[in-house]
Amino acid sequence: MMLSSFVVAMAAQYSIIPAPVTLIQQAGSFSFNESTVLVADKGLKNVADMAKSYFHLTDGTATKNAVVLKVDKSLNLGEEGYRLLIDSDTVEIQGKSPAGVFYGLQSLRQLMPTDGWKGAKSFSVPAVIIEDQPRFQWRGAMLDVGRNFMPKEAIKKFIDTLALHKMNSFHWHLTEDQGWRIEIKKYPKLTSVGSKRAKTMLKYSPATYDETPYGGFYTQEEAKEIVKYAADRFINVVPEIEMPGHSQAAIAAYPELGNTDQKLDVAVNWGVNKHVFNPDVSTIKFLQNVLDEVMAIFPSKFIHIGGDECPKDEWKASPRVQQLIKERGLKDEHEMQSWFVRQMDQYLAAKGRRLIGWDEILEGGLAPGATVMAWRGESHGIEAANAGHDVVMASTSALYFDFYQGDPKTEPHAIGGNLPLRKVYDFDIVPAAITADKRKHIIGGQFQVWTEYIRTPEYAQYMAFPRALAAAEIFWSPKNKKNYRDFVERLKINLPHLDVNYRKLDTDLGLPTAEWKAGQVSNDYKVRKWDISSAGLSDGKATIKFQYTSGQFRLDVDGIEILANGVVVGSDSHYGRTGAENVDNVWHVTLKGIPAGAKIEVQAKVRGDGGGDTNGDIIVTRG
Numbered sequence: 001m002m003l004s005s006f007v008v009a010m011a012a013q014y015s016i017i018p019a020p021v022t023l024i025q026q027a028g029s030f031s032f033n034e035s036t037v038l039v040a041d042k043g044l045k046n047v048a049d050m051a052k053s054y055f056h057l058t059d060g061t062a063t064k065n066a067v068v069l070k071v072d073k074s075l076n077l078g079e080e081g082y083r084l085l086i087d088s089d090t091v092e093i094q095g096k097s098p099a100g101v102f103y104g105l106q107s108l109r110q111l112m113p114t115d116g117w118k119g120a121k122s123f124s125v126p127a128v129i130i131e132d133q134p135r136f137q138w139r140g141a142m143l144d145v146g147r148n149f150m151p152k153e154a155i156k157k158f159i160d161t162l163a164l165h166k167m168n169s170f171h172w173h174l175t176e177d178q179g180w181r182i183e184i185k186k187y188p189k190l191t192s193v194g195s196k197r198a199k200t201m202l203k204y205s206p207a208t209y210d211e212t213p214y215g216g217f218y219t220q221e222e223a224k225e226i227v228k229y230a231a232d233r234f235i236n237v238v239p240e241i242e243m244p245g246h247s248q249a250a251i252a253a254y255p256e257l258g259n260t261d262q263k264l265d266v267a268v269n270w271g272v273n274k275h276v277f278n279p280d281v282s283t284i285k286f287l288q289n290v291l292d293e294v295m296a297i298f299p300s301k302f303i304h305i306g307g308d309e310c311p312k313d314e315w316k317a318s319p320r321v322q323q324l325i326k327e328r329g330l331k332d333e334h335e336m337q338s339w340f341v342r343q344m345d346q347y348l349a350a351k352g353r354r355l356i357g358w359d360e361i362l363e364g365g366l367a368p369g370a371t372v373m374a375w376r377g378e379s380h381g382i383e384a385a386n387a388g389h390d391v392v393m394a395s396t397s398a399l400y401f402d403f404y405q406g407d408p409k410t411e412p413h414a415i416g417g418n419l420p421l422r423k424v425y426d427f428d429i430v431p432a433a434i435t436a437d438k439r440k441h442i443i444g445g446q447f448q449v450w451t452e453y454i455r456t457p458e459y460a461q462y463m464a465f466p467r468a469l470a471a472a473e474i475f476w477s478p479k480n481k482k483n484y485r486d487f488v489e490r491l492k493i494n495l496p497h498l499d500v501n502y503r504k505l506d507t508d509l510g511l512p513t514a515e516w517k518a519g520q521v522s523n524d525y526k527v528r529k530w531d532i533s534s535a536g537l538s539d540g541k542a543t544i545k546f547q548y549t550s551g552q553f554r555l556d557v558d559g560i561e562i563l564a565n566g567v568v569v570g571s572d573s574h575y576g577r578t579g580a581e582n583v584d585n586v587w588h589v590t591l592k593g594i595p596a597g598a599k600i601e602v603q604a605k606v607r608g609d610g611g612g613d614t615n616g617d618i619i620v621t622r623g
């Protein structure tokens with residue numbers, strides 16, 4: 001009795017996001033105070049400086065009241081793994097690499113009480129043994145600064161919050177139809193012309209604008225400062241230079257890059273734009289010169305060349321492009337896009353870099369070393385992996401944080417969609433339908449913040465957080481550690497510590513109304529009932545979602561009924577299932593004839609596909 005209440009009381013203090021692989025709670029705590037010292041291996045200078053700034057430490061040699069940072073090459077926890085050991089004498093972090101030590105420090109920060117976050121020098125952290133390493137090597141966030149420019153200090157704050165959650169890749173979307181945002185010394189008009197537009201679209205339909213001219217770009221020095229700032233926090237900056245589409249700002253600056261004699265301005269409307277680069281050799285050379293300067297700023301192995309949403313209207317209408325298609329022995333405009341991407345792939349490969357692009361780069365064939373960012377759906381990720389390419393899952397359905405996270409009636413204007421926190425958390429970036437031998441090609445995941453309607457850093461933070469923390473957990477934590485209820489409890493503690501304009505948690509967080517547990521079902525269909533009275537349903541529409549959380553087997557559901565005091569008041573007879581993959585696992589009912597205060601149950605015909613080892617949540621919502 002005593003022990004279990006102790007564990008419950010302590011659990012709140014172990015609120016680390018993403019959840020560590022193993023965390024063993026210990027009795028007692030370590031107290032930081034004015035004389036706590038830092039003892040760090042040489043070679044960890046940068047990480048030691050971070051530790052000193054987080055916890056007000058001074059260098060020392062003591063073996064007690066000390067934070068000890070060590071690189072241990074024999075540690076068997078992967079390149080980025082760490083061990084964090086806290087007892088009443090010391091805090092010790094062992095990493096196989098400096099990155100691992102840094103991640104151990106982030107876990108330690110998250111064990112700090114609110115006082116510590118507010119700058120107190122004396123506070124305690126609970127004793128613990130943690131061993132941890134990431135599930136995926138690419139844990140990314142993309143920020144679009146083409147549509148709306150974000151000042152350097154805002155980028156740093158974004159990077160800080162990513163680092164706290166062990167993210168390691170910042171994809172900087174630097175060029176767009178509506179603005180070119182990176183200084184290129186050889187082509188100054190890219191920024192003197194291309195970074196400015198006449199006005200900014202506020203709503204797409206009916207089209208509404210802020211008529212104030214708008215602009216902004218980063219000098220190369222500023223971009224280098226961001227690269228260094230990110231690298232100090234073990235975050236790689238992947239620059240994106242869009243081609244051949246999403247390029248109107250560059251064509252406005254240098255009309256010879258386009259396909260027609262039409263004079264173009266930097267675009268002011270959002271959407272897919274038909275004005276694209278021509279595929280002449282001179283344009284390829286221009287863009288390779290741009291990439292030379294980009295590679296000098298960004299040491300990233302991966303260089304992103306966009307490749308998405310390139311309409312072929314201008315190439316079809318252009319006699320010059322049609323002649324090039326013939327000369328190059330290509331079948332059509334799609335093969336021309338493929339040819340275009342290959343020029344960049346070969347160029348980057350010759351300089352020791354790797355091309356990455358949105359999944360359209362697969363169309364028409366792709367060079368072997370190229371990596372694909374799958375945004376349009378799982379099938380594109382599977383197709384790329386099956387073709388032997390590495391894949392970063394950036395799925396629109398779960399990782400596009402420009403989508404609404406609540407009711408559009410009460411949320412600030414967004415581009416559309418519906419992506420509440422729970423939907424992000426429930427997503428798995430390894431598609432269920434991928435074959436086992438191709439799974440290794442899924443190197444990680446990435447969330448996207450596209451900024452058409454996101455005009456300020458504060459609004460970008462509101463859209464990113466807390467959904468970014470759900471993403472961080474699905475990119476880092478083992479799949480069998482996933483537990484939404486537990487995540488929400490950790491989030492409640494962590495969120496107030498974030499130095500960003502995060503969105504407050506909803507009262508309806510999609511927490512389960514009921515649960516099914518291992519042993520309640522079997523391999524054969526049986527009718528089962530769960531009490532859902534606490535959802536407070538009355539006459540009208542409701543949705544019932546069955547969401548698998550753990551166990552060996554998926555749950556098959558062959559129709560549901562809602563009962564009020566044992567009488568059927570609504571039903572939806574469709575078949576659905578939930579497991580590693582969800583298929584039609586939401587049931588919609590229209591309820592009629594519910595007496596006040598009735599006991600409400602959901603009754604369903606269910607089986608575990610293979611046996612009873614299946615667990616999950618039943619989530620009931622009105623409407």
Ligand code: ACM
Pocket residue numbers: 308309358375
């Ligand atoms: C994209 O959303 N066009 C990659």
